[in-house]
Amino acid sequence: MIETIYIEKKIKNHPRTKFILNKFKKSRLLEIDKYTEIFNKRSQNFRIQKANPNLILAHKNDGFVLPAPEGFGIGSSENFYFSHMFNCIYDCRYCFLQGMFSSANYVIFVNFEDFDISIKNVINKNINSKITFFSGYDCDSLALENVTGFAKHILPLFKQYPEVDIEFRTKSIQREPFMSIEPMKNVIMAYSLMPDLMSSSLDNKVPSISKRIKVISDLASKGWKIGLRFDPLIYGQDWKFLYENLLEKVYNSIPLESIHSVSVGPLRFPKKMFKDIFKLYPKEPLFTGPLSNSKDIISYDMKIEEEMSVFCKNLTLKYLDNSQFFRCFA
Numbered sequence: 001m002i003e004t005i006y007i008e009k010k011i012k013n014h015p016r017t018k019f020i021l022n023k024f025k026k027s028r029l030l031e032i033d034k035y036t037e038i039f040n041k042r043s044q045n046f047r048i049q050k051a052n053p054n055l056i057l058a059h060k061n062d063g064f065v066l067p068a069p070e071g072f073g074i075g076s077s078e079n080f081y082f083s084h085m086f087n088c089i090y091d092c093r094y095c096f097l098q099g100m101f102s103s104a105n106y107v108i109f110v111n112f113e114d115f116d117i118s119i120k121n122v123i124n125k126n127i128n129s130k131i132t133f134f135s136g137y138d139c140d141s142l143a144l145e146n147v148t149g150f151a152k153h154i155l156p157l158f159k160q161y162p163e164v165d166i167e168f169r170t171k172s173i174q175r176e177p178f179m180s181i182e183p184m185k186n187v188i189m190a191y192s193l194m195p196d197l198m199s200s201s202l203d204n205k206v207p208s209i210s211k212r213i214k215v216i217s218d219l220a221s222k223g224w225k226i227g228l229r230f231d232p233l234i235y236g237q238d239w240k241f242l243y244e245n246l247l248e249k250v251y252n253s254i255p256l257e258s259i260h261s262v263s264v265g266p267l268r269f270p271k272k273m274f275k276d277i278f279k280l281y282p283k284e285p286l287f288t289g290p291l292s293n294s295k296d297i298i299s300y301d302m303k304i305e306e307e308m309s310v311f312c313k314n315l316t317l318k319y320l321d322n323s324q325f326f327r328c329f330a
């Protein structure tokens with residue numbers, strides 16, 4: 001239940017605003033000039049707000065498509081991301097959004113058509129390069145699909161550009177619009193996974209790993225390409241046993257030919273972000289584990305990162321080709 005919805009005056013009559021408001025008939029509606037007056041307010045507490053976030057409907061003015069951070073990619077030479085939304089309905093303890101934004105309120109930018117224009121511009125400027133777009137870097141790309149309809153909106157655009165890849169990265173078990181349309185070869189349905197034991201204490205409000213594997217299996221059977229994202233890798237007692245179980249389970253649950261790529265990523269935070277997140281959850285065991293500080297990045301020791309990545313890679317190579325495995329550092 002969303003108690004209050006703030007609506008920028010500029011988009012109050014936008015058809016998508018009306019479409020979204022129709023789903024929240026009991027919410028209190030308040031008009032505002034700019035989303036930033038609510039979202040960027042000082043002295044907000046992300047943790048308190050996260051218990052009961054409000055929704056902000058806004059117009060995005062710029063920065064529709066941005067270059068992906070260095071070290072983020074699955075084989076293309078050019079990588080870009082876009083976010084139709086800020087923040088997430090889930091509450092993963094390691095989520096970088098809680099250190100990036102001061103507000104836990106959800107912002108949905110309703111002017112999807114401006115994303116379309118920017119995506120096309122980027123494609124035209126990089127016509128000779130292999131491009132991957134990542135949807136939803138500042139949110140979960142599909143968790144609120146039944147409210148926003150963003151994937152449903154953007155898929156037809158990518159149908160026009162079969163040589164350009166788009167990845168929807170999610171922890172949701174959202175099946176639509178994907179189960180109702182024909183699979184597209186340039187779409188990667190990417191799922192973030194970690195062993196059940198870790199997920200049940202860190203992936204708050206997120207569908208269980210077994211539910212995620214079921215959806216992966218259903219989408220793969222329908223013909224969609226799957227990305228497996230073991231990111232972040234979480235260190236702990238019995239991590240080898242737990243990751244081995246998880247990887248074996250996944251590789252034995254879905255048709256291997258449906259797997260587009262597998263990536264692993266370390267648990268890493270810029271120092272300032274780590275400080276802010278630590279302040280929110282000072283008793284969280286994840287943040288008091290064997291983390292080290294090097295070059296202003298808080299992460300596991302390089303030796304641990306390396307050992308975990310190599311372990312997952314070796315297990316993966318029992319099933320897949322080396323060219324399908326990636327290490328991400330962003």
Ligand code: SF4
Nearest residue numbers: 088090091092095139
């Ligand atoms: S699903 Fe992703 S975006 Fe959402 S809370 Fe978890 S880590 Fe953050």
